[in-house]
Amino acid sequence: MKNILIIGGSNGIGKALANMLAEDHTVIASFFKSETKHPHIHYFYHNAQESLNLDSLPETIDGLAYCVGNISLKPFHRFTEEEYLQDYKTQVVGAVKVIQDILPRLKLSVSSSIVLFSTVAVQTGFNFHSLISASKGAIEGLTKALAAELAPKIRVNCIAPSITQTQLANSLLNTEEKITANGQRHPLGRIGQAEDVASLAAFLLSDSSSWITGQIIHVDGGISTLKK
Numbered sequence: 001m002k003n004i005l006i007i008g009g010s011n012g013i014g015k016a017l018a019n020m021l022a023e024d025h026t027v028i029a030s031f032f033k034s035e036t037k038h039p040h041i042h043y044f045y046h047n048a049q050e051s052l053n054l055d056s057l058p059e060t061i062d063g064l065a066y067c068v069g070n071i072s073l074k075p076f077h078r079f080t081e082e083e084y085l086q087d088y089k090t091q092v093v094g095a096v097k098v099i100q101d102i103l104p105r106l107k108l109s110v111s112s113s114i115v116l117f118s119t120v121a122v123q124t125g126f127n128f129h130s131l132i133s134a135s136k137g138a139i140e141g142l143t144k145a146l147a148a149e150l151a152p153k154i155r156v157n158c159i160a161p162s163i164t165q166t167q168l169a170n171s172l173l174n175t176e177e178k179i180t181a182n183g184q185r186h187p188l189g190r191i192g193q194a195e196d197v198a199s200l201a202a203f204l205l206s207d208s209s210s211w212i213t214g215q216i217i218h219v220d221g222g223i224s225t226l227k228k
Contacts, residue, residue, distance in 0.1 A: 001025050002025045002026070002062035003025070003028070003060055003061050003109075004021050004025050004028070004061075004062060005028050005057065005063070005065075005102065006018050006027060006028070006030070007030045007046060007048065007066045007067060007068055008030060008031075008066070008067035009027070009029025009031065009043075010029060010030075010043065011033075011167050011168070012067070012069075012164070012166030012194050013117070013194045013197045013201070014029065014065065014068075015029075015194070016194035016197075017065055017067065017202060018041050019038060020202045021202055022040040023040065028044065028056070028057060029042070029043055029044075030043070030044055030045065030046035031044075031045060032046065032047060032048065042056070044056050048089075048090050048094035048098075049089050049090060049094055049097075051097055052097070052101040052102065057102065057105065058105070060108040060109050061108075062109040062110075062111065062112050062113070063113045063205035064098065064099065064106065064112075064113075065114075065115040066095045066098055066099075066114075066116050067117060068090060068091065068094055069091060070087055070090055070091060070132070070135075070168070071132060071171075071172070072087060073131075073172075074131070075128055076128075076130040079130070084131060084134065087131055087132070087134075087135050088135050090135075091139065092135055092138045092139060092142070095139065096142070099146070107153060107154070112153070112154045113155045113156075113157070113206075114146070114150075114154060114155070115159065115204045115205060116139050116142070116143050116157070116158045117160075118136040118137075118139050118158050118160040119132055119133070119136045119161065120161065120162040120220040120224045121133045122136050122137045122140055122160060123160070123216075123218075124224045136160075140158055140216050143156055143157065143158040143214065143216065144214050147213045147214030155204075155210070157209075157212060157213060157215045157216075157217065158215070159197060159204070159217055159218075160217065160218045160219070160220065160224075161192055161218075161220060162192060162218075162219075163192065164191065164192040164193065164194060164196070164197055165179075165192065165194065185223060186222060186223045187221060187222035187223065187226040187227075187228050190221065191221070192220070196219060200219055
């Protein structure tokens with residue numbers, strides 16, 4: 001049984017991941033705006049731009065998933081410096097702070113793993129994605145640098161999904177027409193579900209992935225590599 005910390009574990013992919021792991025592991029999950037109760041998950045409040053309160057965490061942490069995200073799509077000339085800095089603080093600085101806070105506890109584990117999240121848009125250019133691509137591009141760079149620095153003790157990997165049916169993407173998928181249209185853009189003919197992404201995260205946090213580190217893995221219905 002592992003001690004798994006999930007930042008952003010009450011909604012979307014983080015919630016799906018927490019639910020997957022809760023039966024076999026000790027899962028500690030943070031929430032910010034909402035908290036969805038699961039009888040086997042320990043919840044605590046956390047603002048992604050603040051340092052962690054370590055008092056409620058186990059002495060040893062075996063896995064960390066930073067599932068906090070944001071989707072803000074607009075033309076490049078319309079986003080402000082403040083919007084860029086806010087997005088960067090949430091997605092990049094927040095991840096850095098959490099990793100720094102719990103790094104001593106990850107080092108106590110016999111086999112520990114960090115999972116971060118990017119987007120397919122970083123390596124496949126899409127219109128109106130400059131804001132999110134800038135932040136998530138930094139996450140991909142952070143993943144590889146940390147994987148090198150923390151090896152062989154701690155593994156670090158990153159998942160880059162395409163659009164996924166979560167509350168975060170609700171404005172893009174709030175009608176059947178939008179869901180169908182977005183699904184048809186993908187070679188597999190549908191948009192992703194939270195469980196599609198969470199299942200890979202669960203694998204990367206497990207010992208079954210013990211020879212995988214420094215990777216950016218796409219879970220995207222084939223959109224980044226295939227043409228229909």
